[in-house]
Amino acid sequence: MSGFEQLLILLRGVTVWDGVKWLIVLGLGLYLVFAVVAVRQVQLMSRTINGALEWPIKLLATVHLAVAVVVLLAAIVVL
Numbered sequence: 461m462s463g464f465e466q467l468l469i470l471l472r473g474v475t476v477w478d479g480v481k482w483l484i485v486l487g488l489g490l491y492l493v494f495a496v497v498a499v500r501q502v503q504l505m506s507r508t509i510n511g512a513l514e515w516p517i518k519l520l521a522t523v524h525l526a527v528a529v530v531v532l533l534a535a536i537v538v539l
Contacts, residue, residue: 484539488528488532492532502517
């Protein structure tokens with residue numbers, strides 16, 4: 461059996477919904493990258509500007525990152 465035939469057998473069981481599920485996981489992965497960039501930007505901003513809202517904004521960015529990680533892991537497990 462050639463490699464192409466093995467590929468066709470493998471792809472026979474794949475549905476459109478499998479593709480949609482993996483696109484959702486990919487999108488959530490990209491969102492996780494956005495959350496990491498947001499945390500980095502907040503760190504850079506807090507070095508430049510000192511103010512009363514420094515800790516709440518850092519906390520919000522960190523919670524946002526944690527939620528993004530949890531949602532990505534939940535999507536991987538559920539989907």
